[in-house]
Amino acid sequence: MTMRFRLFVFLIALVVLMVSGVVITLLISGSLTGGRGEAEEYVRKELNRVSDDLDARYGDITVQLVRLSESLSMSIETRLWDKEIPAAELQEHPEVLEEVIEGELDRLLLALDKTGCSGVFMILDATVGPELVDAGHSRAGISVRITEPKLSGPDMARRYVRGFPGIAYRSGFSMLSNWDMEFDVEDRAFYRLPLEKYSEIGLPLSRLYYWGFESVISDGGDSMILCCVPLIGSGGEVLGVCGFEISAVNFMSDYSPAAGEYRHAFGMLSHLTDNGLDTGHALFSGNQSASCAARDNGPLLCDGGNGTNIYRQQDGMAFVGLHEEVKLYPADSAFADQRFAVALLIPKGDLDALVLQRNVRLMMICAMLLFVGLGVSVFISRRYLNPIMSAFDDIYSDCIDADAKTNIREIDRLIELIRVTKENTAQSGHNGRAGALTAEGFDALNLSPREKEVAALLLRGMTMRQVSADLGISESTVHGYCRTLYKRLGINSRTELFIRFGVTSSDNTHMAAKPGLKS
């Protein structure tokens, strides 16, 4: 293996070690999990925010609704008493319905403003046309919605969904194209269930309110969730129902998750069933394309997971996120068996792509580091060795330039030694001794007599101890003389000394015989 290759391999090993160290550090610190931890943190944070706020707000809505029901019931009864009509006979007096309903309009609108809901409605258990064919399921009432998305502030434009047209004209409401005068309550759970439960169980109003994913009108347009509670007279008579609606737009404006990196994240309020999150009865917020995909493909089954859950649909669409049950009913409510949950979800494909993107980025950085390291290794190994190799070439070619330097001290000394040795060898060809330092040369070194003695003994092959014993001086003194001798000769070792004096092992005795040298 050449020196160059050895050096190159050494440098590469160093680079690989460093890069591996970086990768291992990233692995241990979890950075190479590519942001799954961050996604979990984001989901938890947004879910907590939505869940807490929704809990509080929807709880407040139910409180407001119960109060509204109580005040409406009292007010309606009072109006009927003024007309000498018992509350139980409301159905027999269709001629008063418009006046009664219009009389409660201000109360309804005030409640709507207080709750910030999308709409308010009141449906009386009576109809304008009791002789008509559909009188069995047609009910008089009023439903008013606000324009959404809305701006803050009062006096939002109001849209009239159901009710007497005269009320709309006099109140300045816009009548919707799907306006009708009365409500069709046939098979409508929001109307039927609270009244049934009241009849069966007789619970107080605070246990009879009903939440449902439906609109007060069957062709309601926007997805809605409504809360509905019976209107009960002082004698226990059923007068009708009243309630609030919250539209998907309303839900979206209040509960959209912060987008940031997770552009397709969306929130969901839905029924929680044994089959999972019921996307068919849900409101969605956040990214619409992702939530539409979820909405149209059946319930979301929760698979559990590490930190976050994986939710899968029948067609294989998967989402990553978390959900939390929301208590919309007290434990002793007539509808306590209905469960709701709020969820924060990200399409799994999106998250996987994000993780892959991050990992690819990190890997590319590591690869770039490796590549740069390779390049630097090649560069250094060449640049560092070039002058050395060049000097070696000169040595091999017997053309050592006295001024040639590698700027590496050790190498330059070696090359100098070799150059001198070669010169001495060449010179000794004239003097009979290759490379031998002559007596005149030895004297020209200006050594002290003791230094000459030490040099002679060393050249004989004696050790430092032997020299100190022979001369009767301490070893440290001998060392001192050696240091001075080497310094004057510009050498570092005994071997160089031998070479300088042109001495081989067989020449030791001969050197000792030279003039000026102690034998």
Add this chain to the structure above:
Amino acid sequence: MKSKISRLILAGLLAAMLAGCGKGPLDPKNPVKLTLWHTYDQQMKASMDDLIDEFNGTIGEQEGIIIETGFVAVASDLHEKLLTAASGAPGSPKLPDIAVVYPRAAVTLAEKGLLLDLGEQFSEMELSGYVPAFLEEGKMGGDTLYILPIAKSTDVLYVNTTIFDRLSKDMGVTLSQLATFEGILDAAEKYYTWTDAKTPDIPNDGKAFFYPDEPFNNAMIGFRQLEDDFVTDQALNLSSPFFQKIWDSYYPGAVKGYIAIFDKYANYLIQTGEIVCATSSSAGVTFYSDTVTYADNTKEEAVLAVLPYPVFEGGEKIAMQRGGGMCVFKSDAKKEYAAGVFLKWLTEPEQNLRFTSRTGYMPVTGAALEDLMARETAGAASDNIGKLLKTVIDMQRDYTLYVPPVFDGFEELQKRYKEDLLRTAGDSRREYLELLGAADPDAAYKAVSRGVLERFISGDKIR
């Protein structure tokens, strides 16, 4: 070696620079959010919502733009909010980035320096694709394009043919006579008589037949049909001899009960069976139900006919050019650029036609209009929209669409005229009904109408 490495590094830098070129000022990783206020409510809202969702999921995602709907309301409410926001009064909402506006509101906003010159975001080539008349309206009489046409409309005549056919059978009126205002008045009188006769025990309780949704527009178009101008020098030209014709097309019928006195949208009265026909915006077609619900909650299917806007006898076929456009509020370069990208996409023929086929609006580019004319009503989202589009295509060929003048105070002028006219007619109607017990209808009308027109013209309104 050195030179090789240097070349490599230089090439790498160049590649990195070139990779960054060709992109706009937007960054998909940090999308720009734009707020939009618009007037496309109810069924139209679903169409606009779908388009916005599609944009956000495609071009928006690629370019780094998110469009959010901030407010939806009828034009008058939206204008009020825009002007409030523009005033900067305490508690006023923040101006949106893009809004649907009509020229009458845009002129005020432009005078405040709030609106972007859309010519900065559209090239000449791009603007040449729009119908010139629609673009001109967006310049509001000047050279700067402030409003980009999105969807246009005109006025048409909606007729409940279920009721009309019954009237026609008994009284001989025809749909073709509804082509003129005079014909409508004749049919209105016959309808009143016909409905009055249905309750022989209750005299003078006949029903109204007709309602002009916007009396001011009716007057303005009526004048143009008769080759005069209703608004001159920013004031009403009531002293023109043509105003008598306009007056006669409304006031007498209103007092006698043939024409409804009402200050809201015509579709309310058609939905409740209180009138049979009305002139109203073609953009309102989705607000007309297939069912009429009467005051006793009985229902009847209503088959709607959509006819061209009536013309005064001897007059030119002229109708109003209606429908707002979208303006962009000045903000920063990124948002303005993003708004331009959205508006261009929205008005591309494919998107524009999808929106108009679901709403009854007219498309705004030449290419889209030709496409619509070529395939007529194919692709319309409902029968009523199909009927409407057919009528509008015919009107596009046969009518001249009139663009009303735009000046500060125009809206106030319009509002005052309508209020004064309705109040005058309402007061006269009440007096007329009181007199009917003692006098015959003609005599009662003569009594209540004496001097009313002169006082109306002079500005001295009956109270």
